[in-house]
Amino acid sequence: MKVSKFGGTSVASADQIKKVAAIVQSDRSRKFIVVSAPGKRFDSDKKVTDLLIDLASAALNHEEVETKLSLVLDRYKEIALGLDLEQTICDVIEEDLRLRISSDSSDVEYFVDNIKASGEDNNAKLISTYFTSIGLRAQYVSPKTAGLIVNDFPERALALPEAYENLSELKNSNEIVVFPGFFGFTKGGLLRTFDRGGSDISGSILAASVHADLYENFTDVDSVFCANPRVVNDPVEIEEITYREMRELSYAGFSVFHDEALMPVYKARIPVCIKNTNNPSAPGTKIVAERKGKHRPITGISADSGFSILYVSKYLMNREIGFGRKLLQILEEELISYEHTPSGLDDISVILRSHQLTAEKERRIIKRVKEELHAEEAHFRHEFSMIVVVGEGMNNNTGLAARAATAISRTGSNIEMINQGSSEVSLSFGVHRSNENKILQELYNEFFAPVSVG
Amino acid sequence: MKVSKFGGTSVASADQIKKVAAIVQSDRSRKFIVVSAPGKRFDSDKKVTDLLIDLASAALNHEEVETKLSLVLDRYKEIALGLDLEQTICDVIEEDLRLRISSDSSDVEYFVDNIKASGEDNNAKLISTYFTSIGLRAQYVSPKTAGLIVNDFPERALALPEAYENLSELKNSNEIVVFPGFFGFTKGGLLRTFDRGGSDISGSILAASVHADLYENFTDVDSVFCANPRVVNDPVEIEEITYREMRELSYAGFSVFHDEALMPVYKARIPVCIKNTNNPSAPGTKIVAERKGKHRPITGISADSGFSILYVSKYLMNREIGFGRKLLQILEEELISYEHTPSGLDDISVILRSHQLTAEKERRIIKRVKEELHAEEAHFRHEFSMIVVVGEGMNNNTGLAARAATAISRTGSNIEMINQGSSEVSLSFGVHRSNENKILQELYNEFFAPVSVG
Structure with missing residues (x-):
């Protein structure tokens, strides 16, 4: 039924x-x-x-x-x-x-x-x-x-x-x-x-x-595409995708399916099929718990703009137990949620959606970070995009991060941030907004085009 | 004086x-x-x-x-x-x-x-x-x-x-x-x-x-080497290095200079020279606030073992303001400091030094993460190494992450984690301990050897 x-x-x-x-x-x-x-x-x-x-x-x-x-x-x-x-x-x-x-x-x-x-x-x-x-x-x-x-x-x-x-x-x-x-x-x-x-x-x-x-x-639409068809010409259609992949893609610019909507069926392990009312005989895209065909390591690439970066540095930061937690607490008190927190030894960046910020909030956060955490430097930077490469096949796929980073470097764009977690279903890159579309196109060429035209 | x-x-x-x-x-x-x-x-x-x-x-x-x-x-x-x-x-x-x-x-x-x-x-x-x-x-x-x-x-x-x-x-x-x-x-x-x-x-x-x-x-020693001479044969000597670079290198296996020791001279902007008592005429390695010669984007590569990864996943994690902060608080209460926290949309990993853990502590942390944060999955993995590529010249150097990741992929090793912050003085890779030495060698070949022998 x-x-x-x-x-x-x-x-x-x-x-x-x-x-x-x-x-x-x-x-x-x-x-x-x-x-x-x-x-x-x-x-x-x-x-x-x-x-x-x-x-x-x-x-x-x-x-x-x-x-x-x-x-x-x-x-x-x-x-x-x-x-x-x-x-x-x-x-x-x-x-x-x-x-x-x-x-x-x-x-x-x-x-x-x-x-x-x-x-x-x-x-x-x-x-x-x-x-x-x-x-x-x-x-x-x-x-x-x-x-x-x-x-x-x-x-x-x-x-x-x-x-x-x-x-x-x-x-x-x-x-x-x-x-x-x-x-x-x-x-x-x-x-x-x-x-x-x-x-x-x-x-x-x-x-x-x-x-x-x-x-x-x-x-x-007949199915979910592996990349935004408004940027990439005639992108590959996704036949089967896992809940996790769909969720990571829905994060950044994949608006086909609302992420929260997946939760109940995900929990009940009920497969989902996205189909076209105007072409119901097309097979559509199936969202499942596990997919069999993993011949392609990457399932989709999404891109979304509107991100800001809060950069904080302090000498010997990593010696201070609780520094990161306190920083996140300040953001929490401003009701700001964040996406990633890449860190060096003495610096940490918080990537967050810009719409949560106001000039007043920024000023308040910087002030607290400097006064309460005694940070030597703290500032916001804006106009960033996140590019997320998603695929269950990424796990243990040697060289995939290298291929993605190399494709981005071919566009002449600088990578502001790389985040690869241990789940390895996704790999995200922070880039300047102005480079978003050309990077999406180049990553598509690398992972989906029949012949790469680097 | x-x-x-x-x-x-x-x-x-x-x-x-x-x-x-x-x-x-x-x-x-x-x-x-x-x-x-x-x-x-x-x-x-x-x-x-x-x-x-x-x-x-x-x-x-x-x-x-x-x-x-x-x-x-x-x-x-x-x-x-x-x-x-x-x-x-x-x-x-x-x-x-x-x-x-x-x-x-x-x-x-x-x-x-x-x-x-x-x-x-x-x-x-x-x-x-x-x-x-x-x-x-x-x-x-x-x-x-x-x-x-x-x-x-x-x-x-x-x-x-x-x-x-x-x-x-x-x-x-x-x-x-x-x-x-x-x-x-x-x-x-x-x-x-x-x-x-x-x-x-x-x-x-x-x-x-x-x-x-x-x-x-x-x-x-005559100077600080750009990579561990016990792993890499006859590595290049570093003539000049910034405080930040030295600090990022001292993090992982570069034991020449204790990181805390740099603090007072760093604050007072006093240059440091590391010299050899047995060969005092050798120029040594100079640690300065800013260095002029940046022709080489990378100054050094360090590697250190003894890291564990705490992996936590929960569906719709990124909708929960405060999740990351609460997770770090649990670790803080166990007096555990962490290195990095790469994250996906529904998962977050915490990279930390294994010596801080005991079986009892691990059990307690997993229990709290599951009960208090309602995480669907939480577990520790051990035996990881961190490889850190450091250089002031990395900033805005297009393609550098691609070169590093490609070098690692040539060794056939999988990259468990990539962390690149916005400071871009360092780029760190989490890898399995068993691959540490061959990756260090390959990265050295890529960035320092006169002719790369990939």
């Missing part, structure tokens, strides 16, 4: 939803369908979620809401019309939305979340109605009645253990379950949304709960 | 001390002479310090001490005889030693330190007497009267700021100052010794105190 999640573009229009229905009909084991809100139909289109954010904002500011409400309702109406559905479902959706808009807005986070989540919720109702209309035995299931219990973190909720227990009951459903992604409810009954890519998270939780044989994630 | 320190082999016999006198006579700016205890005269010889440790141990255990005392006194007598000195100096030394042996032994650490430090102290008295006998205006100066005040750490004392102030008074001495290395006194007047290589530390403190133009460190 499969849990199949369909992303925004897969449910953006009547035509797309017809493809979804065909996919569901073609395989009777597709018993759980998780849906996103209608996404973009064309490049300049607006996602329903964004229209809902506009609507919520207007309502909060006591502005005129009818125009904004119509924009949302028109999307559903157009879909309903294209699917030959009766007017009833659109009335249900309108009533639901008006209820949310007129609800108490004193808790702003809740108010916005509640309106945002309607995108998925109403789309699930609509799709369930459509499934029934074409003879599929389907029912919309609300995360509230199904018991998707989450903790109380607005916009970044995490499912609680009892959510899995509650949702496992759905296994006994005789009908196809159509389930809205992106949100759950606290024990107190308050709606809370997941982090970005939240529908992936819902699908993953559901798959783990019902012990699915496979979690299918339908998007608009 | 120069401070010249002579190591154990340089003052091991009458012949050696004559060489020291000639060196002092040849340059009138050599006003401060810091001496070690008599060292080995030949490979199987015993250092006086070791004889003194035996003596102290016998005294503590209320065993017969006369034989052990004679072994020490005989060394001084032989030297005095060879230098045509009168019996008086030997009587002074004997009286001093008997006083130390018969002193209160309730504080064992102090008792042993006090006897150990007599090696340097009495040798300074003897050498000063010899200098005077050949017409040099010299005086023995005690660290106690000169005010070398240290904190109260037995066997690892650190000089306090007032020590520098007190010792600066010696600048006004009209005579050559002969100063014993290795020890100082607490404010309460208790003798405390420095860490290993403690005479180097005394010399460095004295050089900083009197603002010497140069701190000369006389040993038994």
